[in-house]
Amino acid sequence: MAETGRMAVFHGTGKPFEIREYPVPEPEPGAALIKIALANVCGSDLHYWRGEQDYARMGRPLPLNTGHEHVGTIAKLGEGVTTDAAGRRLQVGDRVAYRYFFPCGRCKACLARHFKSCPVRQANWLVSCEQWPHFQGGFGQYFYLRPNHAMFLLPPEITDEMAAGANCAYTQVYAGLDIAGLKAGQTVVVQGAGGLGVYACAVAREMGAGRVIVIDGIDERLELARQFGADTFVDLREFTTPEARVKRVKELTDNWGGDVVLELVGHPGVVDEGLRMTAPEGTYLEIGNINVGWKAEFDPSWIIFGNRRIIGLAHYEAEHLRGALDLMLRTLTKYPWHKVVSHKYPLEEINRAFAEQDKGHVTRAAIMPN
Ligand SMILES: [Zn+2]
Numbered sequence: 428m429a430e431t432g433r434m435a436v437f438h439g440t441g442k443p444f445e446i447r448e449y450p451v452p453e454p455e456p457g458a459a460l461i462k463i464a465l466a467n468v469c470g471s472d473l474h475y476w477r478g479e480q481d482y483a484r485m486g487r488p489l490p491l492n493t494g495h496e497h498v499g500t501i502a503k504l505g506e507g508v509t510t511d512a513a514g515r516r517l518q519v520g521d522r523v524a525y526r527y528f529f530p531c532g533r534c535k536a537c538l539a540r541h542f543k544s545c546p547v548r549q550a551n552w553l554v555s556c557e558q559w560p561h562f563q564g565g566f567g568q569y570f571y572l573r574p575n576h577a578m579f580l581l582p583p584e585i586t587d588e589m590a591a592g593a594n595c596a597y598t599q600v601y602a603g604l605d606i607a608g609l610k611a612g613q614t615v616v617v618q619g620a621g622g623l624g625v626y627a628c629a630v631a632r633e634m635g636a637g638r639v640i641v642i643d644g645i646d647e648r649l650e651l652a653r654q655f656g657a658d659t660f661v662d663l664r665e666f667t668t669p670e671a672r673v674k675r676v677k678e679l680t681d682n683w684g685g686d687v688v689l690e691l692v693g694h695p696g697v698v699d700e701g702l703r704m705t706a707p708e709g710t711y712l713e714i715g716n717i718n719v720g721w722k723a724e725f726d727p728s729w730i731i732f733g734n735r736r737i738i739g740l741a742h743y744e745a746e747h748l749r750g751a752l753d754l755m756l757r758t759l760t761k762y763p764w765h766k767v768v769s770h771k772y773p774l775e776e777i778n779r780a781f782a783e784q785d786k787g788h789v790t791r792a793a794i795m796p797n
């Protein structure tokens with residue numbers, strides 16, 4: 428009988444994850460099979476779990492193997508895969524980081540080398556977990572890494588707890604601040620100190636930000652942001668209205684605002700205040716609002732007369748993942764990279780993990796499928 432592996436299967440909003448078993452796929456030439464060590468519950472996982480994102484309406488087939496913020500070891504290598512993207516020899520059992528989406532390499536976006544904009548990069552999630560290769564997400568014992576995909580050998584100093592968030596959260600904000608063109612000495616404002624928010628503080632700091640202002644209202648999150656390099660805090664419990672928060676950010680910045688403001692809350696209600704906190708010539712970096720169909724209201728003249736720009740960002744290039752891992756390795760003693768994963772749960776307790784992270788006090792729940 429073929430070997431099987433366990434997976435937490437998502438049936439749609441309002442339904443609990445179910446543990447099922449599927450045959451473990453044999454990698455095609457150029458592909459690899461990853462044995463998952465940790466798979467985090469990301470803010471975007473909560474969006475579909477809560478029903479803010481409707482997978483059925485988005486055309487994603489159910490049941491589905493979800494989860495995208497993960498790390499693992501090589502279980503099997505397909506024919507021809509002998510090295511990682513940096514040319515280092517790969518063997519079964521090696522720990523690796525990789526992107527969870529798959530640019531096709533031959534569309535208009537890919538040919539222009541904008542791999543993060545490949546329209547079919549998430550085609551792995553247009554296949555139900557009922558179909559081969561079954562393991563297309565992180566909440567299962569394995570992950571099928573499609574052919575010709577960049578992966579990076581992880582140094583022993585970077586633990587699984589540190590590396591899990593590199594896929595998605597950490598590299599997402601690393602790419603964002605790179606693309607926004609943050610310059611040394613500038614002010615960064617972070618709306619929301621969840622996983623992405625705390626990572627953004629360290630990246631901003633390392634890219635030379637003069638000041639890193641964080642807006643949140645939960646003690647554990649504000650404290651972790653401080654440990655990740657934030658120096659100034661706007662507490663939602665003290666500054667309870669958008670007007671008060673905008674005024675506070677202006678006071679803190681010589682009436683200027685943030686040169687780069689990151690939206691990492693994931694609610695359109697924060698867009699207007701985020702834009703009004705953005706300095707003239709500054710950039711509003713929109714990463715969190717992934718709920719299709721939700722609308723934000725703001726005054727567009729504010730963008731025009733301040734020569735501001737809005738950058739939307741989903742996903743990143745493989746090179747961003749490599750750069751983010753290098754930055755982590757260089758700053759292991761400076762930031763508590765291991766602390767973002769705050770709670771761990773066995774695969775069977777995935778429903779409890781989602782419920783507890785949803786309450787806000789769990790920065791990142793990590794699922795351990797093996
Ligand atoms: Zn994510």
Ligand SMILES: [Zn+2]
Binds near residue numbers: 530531534545546547
């Ligand atoms: Zn493409």
